[in-house]
Amino acid sequence: MAYFRNLDAQVANLLGLLKKDQRWLILVNADPDAMASAMALKRILARRVTSVGIAYVNELSRPDNLAMIRLLRIPIKKLIPTLAAQYDRFALVDSQPHHHPDFAPFEFSIVIDHHPLLEEYPPDFPFYEIRPDYGSNSSLMTEYLYNMGLRPGKLLATALLYGIKTDTQSFERDFNDADIKAFRYLTKFYNPNLLHKITRSEFRVEWLKYFSQAFRKMRILGKGLTAFLGAVDSPDILVILADFFMRVHGLSWVLMSGLHDDKLVVVFRGDGLRRDMGKFAQGLFGDVGSAGGHRAMARAEIPLENIGNQHAQQFILERLARKRKKKASPKPAAE
Numbered sequence: 001m002a003y004f005r006n007l008d009a010q011v012a013n014l015l016g017l018l019k020k021d022q023r024w025l026i027l028v029n030a031d032p033d034a035m036a037s038a039m040a041l042k043r044i045l046a047r048r049v050t051s052v053g054i055a056y057v058n059e060l061s062r063p064d065n066l067a068m069i070r071l072l073r074i075p076i077k078k079l080i081p082t083l084a085a086q087y088d089r090f091a092l093v094d095s096q097p098h099h100h101p102d103f104a105p106f107e108f109s110i111v112i113d114h115h116p117l118l119e120e121y122p123p124d125f126p127f128y129e130i131r132p133d134y135g136s137n138s139s140l141m142t143e144y145l146y147n148m149g150l151r152p153g154k155l156l157a158t159a160l161l162y163g164i165k166t167d168t169q170s171f172e173r174d175f176n177d178a179d180i181k182a183f184r185y186l187t188k189f190y191n192p193n194l195l196h197k198i199t200r201s202e203f204r205v206e207w208l209k210y211f212s213q214a215f216r217k218m219r220i221l222g223k224g225l226t227a228f229l230g231a232v233d234s235p236d237i238l239v240i241l242a243d244f245f246m247r248v249h250g251l252s253w254v255l256m257s258g259l260h261d262d263k264l265v266v267v268f269r270g271d272g273l274r275r276d277m278g279k280f281a282q283g284l285f286g287d288v289g290s291a292g293g294h295r296a297m298a299r300a301e302i303p304l305e306n307i308g309n310q311h312a313q314q315f316i317l318e319r320l321a322r323k324r325k326k327k328a329s330p331k332p333a334a335e
Contacts, residue, residue: 004143004147004181007143007147008147011144011147011148014110014127017109017110017126018045018048018049019049020050021049021050022049022050022088022089023049023051023052023086023087024045024051024087024089025052025053025054025055025087025090025091026042026052026053026090026091027079027090027092027106027108028054028055028056028057028076028092028093028094028095029058029095030056030057030058030065031166032162032165032166033136033137033138033164033166034094034095034163035056035068035069035074035163036156036162036163037094037138037140037141037160037163038054038074039054039072039074039155039156039159039160040141040142040144040145041091041093041110041112041141043145043150043152043156044145044148044150045091051087053075053077053083053086053087054074055076055077055078055079055084056077056078056079057100057102058100059234059235059261061233061234061236062234062239062240063202063203063204064198064201064202065236066201067197067198067201068159068162068198071194072156072158072194072198074159079102084106089109090106090107090109091108091109091111091112092110092111092113093111093137094112094113094115094137095113096111096121097111098118098121098290099115099290099292101301109125109126109127110127110128111123111127111128112128112129112130112137112140112141112144113129113131114130114131114132114133114136114137115130115132115292115293115294116132116293117130117132133176134175135167135168135171135174135175135176136163136164136166136167138160138161138164138182139164139179139181139182140178142160142182142185143178143182151189152189153189154189157186157188157189157190158190158191158198160182160186161187161190161195162198162199164179164183164186173272173294173296173297174296202240206233210229210232210237211241211244213227214229214241217229218245219317221320221324223251223252223253223274224252224254224255225245225251225253225254225255226254226255226256226316226317227241227245227255227256228257228258228312228316229241229258230258231258231259231260232258232265235260235267238258238265238266238267241256241267242254242255242267243269246270246271251271252270252273253269253271253274253277253280254268254270255268255320257312257316259304262303262304263301263303263304264300264302264307264312265299265300266281266284266291266301266302266316267298267299268280268281268293268298268299268300269296270296270297271296272295272296276295277293277295277296277297277298278292278293278294278295278298280298281293283323284319284323285300285319286300288302288307289301289303289306
């Protein structure tokens with residue numbers, strides 16, 4: 001019995017898209033899982049096309065992301081029009097086109113992702129594999145490397161291992177057997193010292209002020225906690241704070257928000273038991289911005305112009321109140 005599932009048909013379809021004269025750009029909303037997946041896809045495309053680049057659309061400021069890029073030598077650049085103009089084919093990993101507005105101008109030939117599918121955004125790409133049952137996109141990419149007989153080198157294996165570790169939160173979030181198999185397989189090739197150095201890079205000194213702000217501004221709503229921090233240097237601090245407050249006993253969900261680049265950014269975390277945070281985010285903000293994610297983690301980004309003159313904090317609280325009121329309303333009796 002094969003270690004991973006057989007992907008002969010998928011690999012044949014993927015390789016059938018590639019031509020030697022093509023120039024491919026892999027786009028990501030950069031985090032460890034996305035960057036590791038992009039490295040793996042670059043490994044697959046290399047030597048089969050003229051060139052392969054990797055570009056990110058978000059802001060990169062989290063210390064572990066920066067350490068990962070530096071220590072694992074990830075050749076990633078910020079997406080700008082002049083960079084995109086150098087390529088004629090585009091791929092997307094660990095995301096779907098509706099996940100970020102900067103993906104909208106591109107016609108993707110390859111999409112490989114593990115986030116949930118939405119009915120209003122059916123996949124329609126020359127090649128795609130979307131597996132919401134996987135805890136990490138890095139596990140999916142590890143399967144492709146294995147099926148193609150491509151053994152990951154030390155840097156790639158370390159990246160993929162870290163991608164699995166972060167997206168499954170060391171197997172505390174949703175995962176399946178493929179994630180466990182991929183993690184075990186990658187331990188044969190990774191560098192534990194590099195991984196340790198990356199995982200220890202968590203906070204920046206200038207971010208410590210946001211912890212005190214969050215403690216002052218937090219509001220408890222039943223079994224949930226929300227805090228609006230105002231303008232933030234990076235949305236990454238919202239992720240760090242949301243993960244931090246999820247450690248508080250008795251909380252089942254956390255909603256951390258702030259303003260960045262003329263957008264209201266809202267990060268959701270949940271225990272995965274009572275509420276699906278991806279659906280929660282979509283229900284709260286899907287009509288005014290991009291919103292979605294997993295059962296235990298999600299994100300929304302709303303252009304400030306869509307809020308109007310309303311204060312961002314009040315906008316969030318009113319939507320939460322409306323949602324709670326709707327949930328509490330008794331259902332009409334069946335006739």
